[in-house]
Amino acid sequence: MKTLKRSSQAGSFDDSREHDVVDHCDHPMVAGFADLWHGKRGSRAVPDRADFEFEELAPWFGHVIIMDMLEDAADFRYRLVGTAVTGFLNRDYTGRTVMESNYSGAQQKVLDTFRRPAREGRPVFRRGYVIWAVDKSWRTYQSVHCPITAGGTGIAMTIGVLYFSLDPVMAPDGLPRDHWG
Numbered sequence: 001m002k003t004l005k006r007s008s009q010a011g012s013f014d015d016s017r018e019h020d021v022v023d024h025c026d027h028p029m030v031a032g033f034a035d036l037w038h039g040k041r042g043s044r045a046v047p048d049r050a051d052f053e054f055e056e057l058a059p060w061f062g063h064v065i066i067m068d069m070l071e072d073a074a075d076f077r078y079r080l081v082g083t084a085v086t087g088f089l090n091r092d093y094t095g096r097t098v099m100e101s102n103y104s105g106a107q108q109k110v111l112d113t114f115r116r117p118a119r120e121g122r123p124v125f126r127r128g129y130v131i132w133a134v135d136k137s138w139r140t141y142q143s144v145h146c147p148i149t150a151g152g153t154g155i156a157m158t159i160g161v162l163y164f165s166l167d168p169v170m171a172p173d174g175l176p177r178d179h180w181g
Helices: 028-041 054-060 083-089 107-120
Strands: 064-070 075-081 124-131 138-149 155-164
Touching: 028 054, 028 138, 028 155, 064 107, 064 138, 075 107, 083 155, 107 124, 107 138, 107 155
Parallel strands: none
Antiparallel strands: 064 075, 064 155, 124 138, 138 155
8 A cells, every 4th residue: 555745835635634625736637637728718717618529528538527506606516427436436426416415424525626616716626535435445536626607607617527546545644444535
């Protein structure tokens, strides 16, 4: 089992583990997706859903998450959850809202994942720790969640990607083995 080196510097694993928001991610696919979003944005504050061609998302297939914002960001509905994500979680949330989904009490943290980009109008990077559903081993994750409009109006959705480490890591200090973060 590998261990992770952690520090309190920006861009490192968040020792608070409350939100795991970082300035950037070093995973090339996560960084590449953020670059795609910025390219689609152009001179606009936020790109539109129609700016993302299905074929362009091919490098990220399996890892894409698209969320519809509901009721002024009170909740979000999973429009699309990639197969790599559903396989890792051992469940598919497509069509459900965050509040309808089983997050073992972590719904507010998950809602924050999607509220930040919607409210701030910019990509939000995250990385941290999660337990793999299949064998209960700890893994790391890196993600980016980006706001998009639907038809050029206000922010209506988020689009992003989520990647999990292939190799188990040591449980983060102070977290129980059954923590889902």
